[in-house]
Amino acid sequence: MNLEIISNKLKNMLPERRFKHSENVAKCAVKLSEIYGCDKEKSYIAGIIHDCAKYLEAKEVDFYVEKYSIELDELEKNNLALSHSVIGSYIVRNEFNIDDEEIINSVKYHTTGKANMNLIEKIIYIADLIEEDRNFPGVENLRQLTYNGKLDEALLESFDNTIKFVIDNKQLIHPRTVEARNYLMKQNN
Template sequence: MEYLKSSISLKRYNHSVNVSATAVKLAEFYGCDSEKAGITGMVHDCARELDWPLLMDCLAKEDIFVDDLTLGIKELLHGPAAVHICRRVFGIEDEEILSAVRYHTTGRENMSLLEKIIYLSDFIEPSRSYEGVEEMRGLAFKNLDRALLLAFNLSIEYIISKNGLLHVNTILSRNCILKELQEI
């Protein structure tokens, strides 16, 4: 993880440590592979602080398709771009880990358990402080999908409050989780 320490800020590194620890706890609670969760939590933001040309280079080297909306929003682009770093720098070839890294910013329809855990851990790790985070933390170990629904709702509300563009994956993710909860 020396590469990670040297390529991101201390604040981002500490965030990654917190996401990793939170993901391990959630994985153990929900019966997911905790080693995969810990690794994914550590590397999920490895491309977060790269500049635009490097992000684009990562995508090109992996031949990763991203939609036009993702291409226009750096905060979304680092997930898909991180797949290249995970493969080439960290030697990660596990598709479940790579998918969780790729979609940790938007979610996606029919998320795997690991994808759900990473998405939520990014929202609720201990250094996060915003209205609704305590409720989400409380739900996280009671009902993962209810906590995820709250995370998606808060994310969508925040993006709308900033007059930002909503990614279709976020809407599809939210709707998929909502349908799953209604079927229970």
């Protein structure tokens, strides 16, 4: 499937501003690939497609979960904010016919992160947060770290931010985010 077909398909799945976000993530992922030495084309595709499942209706979620035997954990069930990355990874493989495991896994783990992420997974995770239209307290610091060769520090900072935010809002923490954070902490010590 070529890029134009992917983009057109995505435009039918996403509201305009989310498509713009996806293009921004793709562009940012390409810049980061230049800095860190990752495959630019793969990064672009992973970036543009990462939120493909973000706007599924409940019945579409049920349809895909059934069709592809997707196993969602307790936190992901009935929570598209978390599950769109996992469900999206199946849509990338089966509906976009993309069989590149790196692209698929970058989509799958872009919301929670995970322990021992590879380069493209890290790039998509952070590009999602720092793309040019993102604006939240601390985003400039994440950009500084990311664009100055400190990708792991940026990731650690963002996992910490997520965990603090979830605690402050009395929500459940996804264990993959804790594992991602602990993995980087141990690696850096």
